[in-house]
Amino acid sequence: MVSKDHSPHVLILGGGIGGLTLAQALRKKGIPFSIFERDSEQNSRSQGWSIGLHTILDDLKASIPDDMPSLETVFHLHPLQFPSQLAVYQAQDPSQRHGVTDDGSGKLLRANRRRLREFLSTGIQVEFGKQTAGIKENDHSVTVNFTDGTSANGDFLVGADGVHSIVRRHLLYPNEDKLKRLPIATIIGEVTLENEDMERQLELGHSCYIVRADNDITGSGDLVMFMGVNDVLPDAKSGLYYWFLIWPDEAATQRLHWTATASQQELLSAARAMTKNFAPDFKAIVEKTSVEGMRAPPLVMHDVELSPEDISSGRVALLGDAAHCMTPFSGQGGVTAIRDALDLARALSRVAEDGLRGAHLEAVMAEYRDTMLERGVRAVQLSRDAITKSKLVREGVPFAYGQFSAPIPLEKIRL
Template sequence: MPFIRAERSRLRKWLLTNLPIQWGKHVTEIHHDDAGVEVFFKDGTSAKGDIVVGADGVYSPVRTHLLQRPSSDLLQVVPLSAIVGELTLSGDAFERQLALGHSAYNLINPELGFIGFVGLHYVLPDGKSGRFYWMFMQPDAEVNDSQHWLQTSTQQEKLAHVLQTTAGLPPKLREIFELTPAEGIRKEPHIWRDLELDSLPSSRVVLLGDAAHAMTPSRGEGAFHAFIDAIKLAKVLAQLDADGDFHDITAVKTAVAGYHEEMLRRGGAAVRASRSSYQDAQKRAEDGNHFITGMKQLSNEPIVLAS
C-alpha cells in the first residue's frame, strides 16, 4: 500500500485556506439541549450553533465535558521513552539522508535496542539543504515516573545516550545522530499516550481524531483516521442540513450515534494495531525473520542535487 507523508505545519496551513480562525480560545463549558448548543470560552465569549465538533486533540476539553471524565482517567501511557532531535543538513550530508529516504525512513530491528524514525521537515529555499528531525524510542515501563532520568537529564546527556546506543550502526545510519548538536535535542521528554473508547453518548457534541482515538505513530495512521472521521462526519451533517433536521433532536442523535459507532470501531482497531506494531518491532518470529511483515530494506537511491 502506498504511504503518503505530509509535513504537518504545511498541511495545516493549506487546510486553513479561506477559513476564518479565532485562535487562543479555551473551552470552559458546553451547554446543549434539544434546541442547540453553546460553548463558553475562558476569555468570556461564547458561540452558539447546532453541533460542536471536538477535534481538539489528545487532551480534548470537549471530550472531558462530554464524558465528564478527565483525560487522566482515559489515556493509557505507552511504555515507550522518546528522545527527539532536530538539525539542518546541507550538501553531501543532505544528499545522503535523501538517499536513505526521500521523505522519511525507519530504523527497526530487534537487535538494535531502539526504534528510530528520521523525517524531513522541509527543504530550504536554496534547494540544497533541509531541516530534519528524528525520534529515538526504547521500551520503558517507567517512562511516566516523575523521577525518570529523561525528566532531569540535560540535552547533552540525552544526546550522549543516543550516540552510545547507536554506536554499532553502520556509519550511514548513525550519521544523522552524530551530526545533531546538543541544542538540537528537545529538552522535555515526549510521553506517548493512546486512547480507546468503547462508546460515546449521542447528543449535539461529537468527537473526531485524537480526541476520540489517539494512537502511537508507529503505523502513521493517526492523521489518516482523523481525515476519514472528518469526511464521514461532513456527510452526516450535510444530510441533516439537507433534510432540515438540525432542530429535530431525535434525528440529530440518530445521526451522531451512527457516526460515533463506525468511527469508534474503525479508530479502536487502528489504536490496537498501532499499539501492537511498536511491540512487534521488538520481536522476531519463530522462523527468525522480523516479526513485522512487509519490511523492506532502505533503497539507498543515489541523489544528486541540482547545481
C-alpha cells in the same frame, strides 16, 4: 448546497488538521461553522513534523472547495522530485532495505504539517486564543464558554481539540478520562543537513526510514530509530530533519521518567551511547545533531480507546486525537483524523438536508460515532503494537500507508 433555512451552525474546537478539514468540508456543503483554537496564533508553537497521507486523498480532494490550491503544494520534499518513500533497515546493515515507495500515482503523499495546515486554512477564519472553560448542552443547542469571558452558541459542537481534549472529558464526565501514558520512551533531535550529508539521507529513504536494533546490540532493550525529512529549504540542497529514538520502558508510564528531567546535553549523550553500535550511515544524523537541536523534554506517548458506551450520540461529537489519540508508529493518526472529519461532514449534511430531529438526529450521529470509534480503536492498537510487539517488518507483509512491504533497490542521489 444546503438551504440556509435548514443549516445547523457547527462549533469546532481545535484548529489543527482534523478541525480544519472538517471546516473545509462544511464550507463546500454550505453549512455554517465557527472554529476556535486555543493557541494565540497559528505559529505560536511547533507545527509538528511531516505526516503520511494515503488512502484518503481522492475523498479529500472531492470533499474540499474548488478554490483550494493544489494539494501537491504540501509535499514535504518540494521542490525536489523524488517520490514519497519509507524504508526499513537492521541497525548494522544499510545494504539491505525494504519498505514502501509511491508508484508515481501520488496516492502516497508525505506532507509537511505546517504546509498542510496552511493549505487547509484557505478561506477559513480561525478565532485564536480561545481556551475552553466549560461546555453546556441541551436538547436544542450547545454553548461553549471561554476563559476570556466570551461564549459561542451553536447547534452542534465538535471536539477536534487534540490529545488532552476538553470535549472528550466533558462527554466522559463523571467517569475518568481514558487517556493513558504508554510504556514507551523517546529521545528526539532536529538537525539541518546539506549537500553530501543530505544526499546520503535521501539515499537511505527519500522521506523517512526506520532502523531496528535488537537488545544485544544496544544493551537498552529493543530500540527503534525513526528518521524523517520535515522540510526541504529553498536552495533545494539542504533540509530540516528530525529523528526519534524509541524503546519500550515501563518507567515511561510515570511522570518522572528520566528523560523528562534530563538536560539537552544529557539527552544527546544518551542518544549517542544508544546508537554507538549502529552502522555509521545510521548514527551519522545523531552525531551531527547539536545540543541545541535536542527536544527537552521529549514527547510523552499517549493513547486512548473509547467505546460507543463511553460517549453519547447527539449534538457533541469528537474527531481525530480527541477521540483516539495514538502513537505515530504506523502512520495512521493524520489519515484517521481526516477520514473522521470527512465522515462527520457527511453526517452533518444529512442532518441539515433532512431537518432531522430527536431520535433521527441521534441515529445519524450515532452511526458516525460508532464507525469513527471502531476505525480509531483499530488504528490505536495497530500503532501501539508497531513498537511494543512487532519486530523488523519483513518483505511482503502489510506495512504502512496501506501498502505492502517490498524490497527497495539501493540508489545514488546527487542534488
